[in-house]
Amino acid sequence: MVEQGNRWRPPGREWPLVSTLIYRSQAATPIAATGLERLLTRAKARNRRLGVTGMLLYSDNQFFQWLEGPPEGVTQIWDSIRQDPRHGHIELIDHHTRSLRLFGDWDMKFVSREAPLAALSDQGHAHKELHPGLIGLMAQLALDGDAAAIVDGLEELLVIGQDFLALHGSLIEPAARLLGDWWCEDRIGAVEIAIALSYLQSAVRRIGATQSDAGPMREAGGDILIATAPGETHGLGAALVGDVFRRSGWRVAREFPADAGALCAELRGGRFDALCLCLSDVIDRAEQIGPLTSLIRAARAASANPALVVMAGGRLFRTQPDLAPFIGADAVYSGAADALSRTLSSMGRPQTPPRLRAGRAPTLH
Ligand SMILES: Cc1cc2nc3c(=O)[nH]c(=O)nc-3n(C[C@H](O)[C@H](O)[C@H](O)COP(=O)(O)O)c2cc1C
Numbered sequence: 001m002v003e004q005g006n007r008w009r010p011p012g013r014e015w016p017l018v019s020t021l022i023y024r025s026q027a028a029t030p031i032a033a034t035g036l037e038r039l040l041t042r043a044k045a046r047n048r049r050l051g052v053t054g055m056l057l058y059s060d061n062q063f064f065q066w067l068e069g070p071p072e073g074v075t076q077i078w079d080s081i082r083q084d085p086r087h088g089h090i091e092l093i094d095h096h097t098r099s100l101r102l103f104g105d106w107d108m109k110f111v112s113r114e115a116p117l118a119a120l121s122d123q124g125h126a127h128k129e130l131h132p133g134l135i136g137l138m139a140q141l142a143l144d145g146d147a148a149a150i151v152d153g154l155e156e157l158l159v160i161g162q163d164f165l166a167l168h169g170s171l172i173e174p175a176a177r178l179l180g181d182w183w184c185e186d187r188i189g190a191v192e193i194a195i196a197l198s199y200l201q202s203a204v205r206r207i208g209a210t211q212s213d214a215g216p217m218r219e220a221g222g223d224i225l226i227a228t229a230p231g232e233t234h235g236l237g238a239a240l241v242g243d244v245f246r247r248s249g250w251r252v253a254r255e256f257p258a259d260a261g262a263l264c265a266e267l268r269g270g271r272f273d274a275l276c277l278c279l280s281d282v283i284d285r286a287e288q289i290g291p292l293t294s295l296i297r298a299a300r301a302a303s304a305n306p307a308l309v310v311m312a313g314g315r316l317f318r319t320q321p322d323l324a325p326f327i328g329a330d331a332v333y334s335g336a337a338d339a340l341s342r343t344l345s346s347m348g349r350p351q352t353p354p355r356l357r358a359g360r361a362p363t364l365h
Contacts, residue, residue, distance in 0.1 A: 019071040021078055022094045022140065025087040027061040036110070039086070043077075044107040052077055055109045055133060063087055066136070068103060093144070096187050103133040138175040142196035143188065150203040164211050165247065168240045169335045172200055173281055176236055177315060180282035193282055197236045208243055221249035222273035224343070225266060229279050229292060229314075230259050237281035237314055240336040245276075248340055260295050264302035271304050274343050277329075279314025286316060289327060296328040309346045313339055 031039070036058060047053065050073030057064040065081075067074050082090060103109060141149045157171070158164060179196055182188045188196075226242045228235050238254065246252045253270065257263040267275065277292065277299075279285045296310050310329045317323060317332035324332045330346040333339035 017071070017097045018068050019074040019097050020066070020068045020094070021074050021092070022064075022066050023081075023090055023092045024062060024064045025090040027058070027063065027087050028085060030061055031058065031086065035086075040108060040110050046077065047073075047107045050076060053103045053106050053108070055103050055106065055137070058110070066103065066133075066140075071097065093140075094187070096185070103136075106133070109133075135171060135174045135178055138171055138200075139178040139182070139196070142175065142179070142199045143192060145195065145199055147199055147203060150199060151206055154203060154207045158207070158211075164207065165244055165337065168204070168244065169337050172204060172236075172240060173335050175200060176234075176281045177318075180280075180284075180315060183283065194233060197234055197282065201236045201239050204240065204243065211247075221245070221251065222347070223251045223253070223271065224274040224276060225253045225255060225270070225272045226276045226278065227255040227257055227263055227266075229277050229285075229288060229295065230257050230263070232279055232285070232288075234280035234282050235278075237336070238276075238278040240281075241276055241278060241313065241333075241339045244336040244340050245343075260298045263295065264298055267299055267303040267308070269304070272308060273305065273347065274309040274311060275299055275303070276311045276313065276339060276343070279312070279316055281315055281335075284315045284319060288316070289323070293327045300328070309343055311339055311343055311346070 040056070043056075047069070050069060052067055052069035052073045054065065054067040054069075056066075067077060138150065138153065141153070154167065154171075157167060162170075176197060179188065179193050183190070183193055224245050226238050226245070228238045235256065242252045242254055253266070253272070255263060255266050257266070277295065279288055279292070292312060296312070299310060300308060311331055311333055312324070312327060312329045313333040313335075318334045321332060321334065324330065331342040333342045
């Protein structure tokens, strides 16, 4: 999905590498709307000339800017920006080179405090398909630990009509995968990922607490045990899957088993219709195929319900969706919504998508 952002190119020219530079700064004095307009008009014209795209956020006298384009163009603009007396306390957050743009169609999108994320999901993009830049912004906010901005952003998207559960698949899971891409590119470390994921997870929990379940869906459920695979440190995927099942009327038990024995004890003690084993949504855990296969065999043998439906999910299964029979699962899923529909079809049940009551989310702050 992110690759769709890489669409702006001067005719007949390919850019194999895009330099991305992200910084924040403080306005020297509060900037009035006309001052901002002047700044942006000139910036856009120069950015267009140099092939630079990106986003500028201004709120509470703070700037946050994302610049991307040919390395020499970005450097040239960055040299000017650093010397600009209109702001100070300039903090470079990140500067790296990669092969795609997130804001390819904007010479410099201005985003205000009042509606930062909603502005990024505006015209030109199908309602359900969020702008890839938004996914990048969400990932960056999670890395920055900006919990309030993540919650505010999700709220805005709900206000403009996005569905909360749909955002799991269109924004939160892709942001987690983008963090995984950044890890693969050596831009961030394992600890940063873990912290960023916890910010995403806690924002989803906070927003989720303000959303009511749709009553009529209650009968559709069953009992499911949702467990992270033993040793898996990324729990975001399991949390999102749990959210989707719970809101669809399922009784959800969550488990973070230390080993196969702990998981089997749980399955022996309770009568579950389904077991969902979650690997990381962020990183492709290919080395887990063997252990997961043994785990599923042991889980089936231990289950008090011989007809237990076993699901497995995580980033690994997005790239290898045909793995289910090899690991002994009934199905594998690629995201939280997919987990529900595949579980229902494995159980031979009709599928009705989960719904939430429409309406404005209450303000959290
Ligand atoms: C917060 C902030 C963001 C800016 N962003 C850009 C930008 O994206 N592109 C740009 O050409 N100038 C931008 N400018 C303006 C530059 O700092 C500079 O004034 C302008 O590029 C003219 O540069 P020059 O005087 O070196 O020719 C920005 C200025 C500020 C304060």
